[in-house]
Amino acid sequence: MIDTNTRKSKPKYSTWENTIYLLKNIWRWDKLLFLLSAIQVLAKVCIPLLEIYLPKVLVDSVLEKVSPLQLIGNLFSPIIGIIILNIILKASSSNILGKKIFHRMKYSILQMDKAIDTDFENIDGPKGQEKFIKASMATNSNSSATEEIIDTSIEFFSNILGFILYTGIISTIHPLIIIFIIISSFVNYFIGKYVNNYEHKNKDNLAPIEKKLRYIRYKTGDFQSAKDMRLYNMSSWFQGMYDKLLKKRIYFQKKNILHRYFANIVDGILILLRDGITYGFLIYSVLYKNMNIGNFVLYFGAVSGISTWLSGIVKNLNSLNAISLQNNDSREFLEMEDNMNRGIGIDLPKSYELPCDIELRNLYYKYPESKDYTIKNINLHIKKGEKLALVGVNGAGKTTLVKLICGLYTPTKGEIYINGKKSTLYNRDEYYTMFSVVFQDIYLLPISIEKNIALQPEEDIDNGKIDKVLNLSGLMGKINSLPEGKKTLLVKSISDKAIELSGGEMQKLMLARALYKNGPIIILDEPTAALDPIAENEIYKKYDELTENHTSIFISHRLSSTRFCDRIVFIEDEKIIEEGNHYDLMKMDGKYRKMYDTQSYYYKNDIGGENYA
């Protein structure tokens, strides 16, 4: 059975709050658009009003047997009025058309800025990703909330104004007609609201499916995954998964369609009742209540008009409701709270205070969607210039710990101190400048090698420094073999001229990027996992030079590589269980030793009973 998720807490903002928010933004960002919309409202109300007034003038004039000249005089003003207003309507419409798209793009830019700038934690997990997908639904098409609000509010205010004017006219026939029209419209509105809410809640079922479909679409076109897909016959998994997800999506979309269908049927029945009763009453009034023909024509037009205004209001209220729900998603994303300090921070350590010292006090961290802590009560003091190695089994929390230290995550409990000052006192962006980090996942931009390293405009790049870090990271040999050298473009999927680096070369490039940044704290998370033993050995030999005058944290599963670190910290079950240098830990005969012995076993020279020495 397919899981459904249609029960959810109340939206953060009501329809009115969101409508006012969206209208205020139109006013703030584009006053001309606001003005053009107001002009449209007036034109949309006055044109139909003149259109129902015109036949009355004609009938009255004919019944009064006025002269042809007087007839033309009577009809002149309403006809010219209709023509001018139609011209204004058309001219403002074409102007609004382009402005609407620019207006929506402003929200799109806000969302992109937020996605780039928000605390990493906010968009790190699947929930953050879903929030982003839902928010982008409010900006990704012409029918999205942030664009739709313009047409809907023009329609809505025209309908309200039209309704007020027509109510004045119709209430002179019989007030009960107005009451009946209003009641039927309310019923219609609440059914529409129910359907909108249902569709919105159903988005919680659709968004994760959409996320997976996007992933599959992206991966099937991704150059990187093409090899594994073929060699491991992953295509059948992708196809199967795609079919399954499409079926799931259709299942939930069908539910939306059925609800909408129900609302449309009820709407049809109500219109039938409403029009039948009011037209019947008008015919009765002409036959038995001496209503004159001119007024009958005017009232007839007003009755059919008021139904249009009213059903318009109901439709607009439902549209505003749907817009509001989408806008809630957008605001929920844009207003995600950031915990890190964006304001003025304390001064970064001066050059004479370097290298930095790092202290973790009673540090705890729990991922937002996890039940348990990933980091539990860690106390660790990394001294100025110390080379620290973090080791432990997969999933022990090493990467999480360094993400906490370099400010990507905020501790759930406890504190981090850099040079004796609490990490939260530093401005977030200034804090980031202190870290040169190489993570396990590699991210290259489709620009030249040197720009990928320096991440600066070409004119600001320090060529001497680029050469130094290319040598240190061991990538210079590769660069020299390329006709375009450091200017060679990367990411083949974007440019035909680009080259594809091997896994190890990419890792060297990441190391070069970190060294070029030259932050006082170097963090290397498995920086040599993809390197050949010779390249790896070269890095180890240069480790002192790489980290000179820096405090460094080195994560590796190759325990031989941790020997050149001053101290090794072994993490298990979310906490530190052993620490000391390699010899201390070997003497301790604990987990580290066990892991070391297991790893070195296959390097020993008597495997299989043969001596290769």
Ligand SMILES: Nc1ncnc2c1ncn2[C@@H]1O[C@H](COP(=O)(O)OP(=O)(O)OP(=O)(O)O)[C@@H](O)[C@H]1O
């Ligand atoms: N974004 C996330 N949301 C929820 N849980 C996460 C997230 N990232 C990591 N985890 C979980 O936290 C735990 C620690 O992961 P972490 O990557 O820190 O381990 P690690 O020691 O670096 O592992 P490895 O040696 O395999 O790189 C794991 O159980 C992992 O599943």
